[in-house]
Amino acid sequence: MLKNILTGMILAMTPLGVAAHSSSEATTPADGATVAEVSELSMRFDAPMRIISVTLTASGRDVEIERATGMDPTNEFRAMPVDNLAPGSYQFDWRGMAADGHPMQGSFSFTVSE
């Protein structure tokens, strides 16, 4: 009961309740960026996020990546491509759980130049 009251107070103080969820503040590569090469994929959150699953796809095909971040909630998630990324368009999708237990998801895209 106490927990519910506190949650209501926090939501009431937060415009639209949006900031009650941790959200992705910045990514590497940046969303929409064109880069020459990718050595690391990362996302920073304004509150700890448990990242449950991540996928990297190029034109809908899965590209293998290796997580550097485990399953504990974190403000910074990191992963690396297993092989050098060929030129093309990539999309990174993630699913996670915010500190308040709500399921979250998001994505960002980038292009690797020729």
Ligand SMILES: [Cu+2]
């Ligand atoms: Cu929430």
